[in-house]
Amino acid sequence: MIIGNLQVAPGEKVNGYLELPTVPERLPAFLIRGETDGPKVLVLGGIHGCEYTSIDAALKIGRSVQAKEIRGTVIVLPIANPASFYARSIYVHPRDQKNLNRVFPGRVDGTDSERLAYWINELCFKEVDYIIDLHGGDMIESLVPFTIYHITENQQLVEDSKKIASLFDINYVVGSTGQVPGSTYGTAAEQGKVAIIAEAGQNGLLDPTDSHRLQEGTKNVLRSIGILAGDIVETASTHLSRFDWYRASSKSLWYSNVMIGQSVAKGDLLGELVDEFGETMEKIYARTSGVILFLVTSLAINVNDPLLAVGE
Known part of the structure; x- marks a missing residue:
């Protein structure tokens, strides 16, 4: 071979x-x-x-x-x-x-x-x-x-x-x-x-x-x-039937509200992106119910960086 x-x-x-x-x-x-x-x-x-x-x-x-x-x-x-x-x-x-x-x-x-x-x-x-x-x-x-x-x-x-x-x-x-x-x-x-x-x-x-x-x-x-x-x-x-990714829409600081392995329901707050003065820019809510499989632990986030993934 x-x-x-x-x-x-x-x-x-x-x-x-x-x-x-x-x-x-x-x-x-x-x-x-x-x-x-x-x-x-x-x-x-x-x-x-x-x-x-x-x-x-x-x-x-x-x-x-x-x-x-x-x-x-x-x-x-x-x-x-x-x-x-x-x-x-x-x-x-x-x-x-x-x-x-x-x-x-x-x-x-x-x-x-x-x-x-x-x-x-x-x-x-x-x-x-x-x-x-x-x-x-x-x-x-x-x-x-x-x-x-x-x-x-x-x-x-x-x-x-x-x-x-x-x-x-x-x-x-x-x-x-x-x-x-x-x-x-x-x-x-x-x-x-x-x-x-x-x-x-x-x-x-x-x-x-x-x-x-x-x-x-x-x-x-x-x-x-x-x-x-x-x-x-x-x-x-x-x-699980789906692997649902969440990505950042802005250059920001990422504060997660969940942990890996945690079960979440549709509409739950997953975390938020804040500016360099600590003001909330965007709150991230669960689009589906499932389990947190993957989570970014970095505070620094760039546009389109992954934040987490939910297994539905």
Whole structure:
């Protein structure tokens, strides 16, 4: 199997740097191939460079999975956005200030993020059957562990994605209808791939417990699709039908009125944006009833920055 400049033979494990045309950074990669053919899975970490718990989880998956114990192929890119990682840049690529998880499938002649997305899509997404994209709370994000899958018109694909999203020891599973364009899992699903995002960890901290949660969830998925041997661990999660984002309409200071994991009802006050003199500019009310999955913990907010998300 060949992925860009890297190749792996049956029964072999290869560590090396994946070189992407027109992208200056090289991506550390693990290619692990069993002796027998089977599904092909891509595990991603570090799409957002400061989500350290998920990066650690992907790295440890890449180190721990061995060719002799699997059927099929596992590809792990633990630091998929090295420029953002080493610049400690929250959300965005440091050179073009774009969110990599909003520009897939990218453009071959685009900006830095768009070119990176293009080549990850071309060289990796198109070569695999399953994609597990590991995330967590960035430096200004607090969240409850959850997974997301993309709802398409392909009902079998939706069911398969929902199934693997439910195999993590995680609080909530969300079926997203595509309110966030350009994501890894949405782009992959539109190409017919079974794809999910799994989120655990918060505020840019390396949390060993949540890293272990992501590692074990990923391996549970590998067992469920026949790559790894062993019993599938059954989990119990709450299924949500919508992931509703709230964004700032102005440059302001953000005061939240809620906490992650809190249940809210339509019309509840979620928080307010104030000016630099402390005067209220806008009050944010719940548009739906649900649970707070994600919350920005930064006082400083720019126009269109996310504030929180409610799982309905």
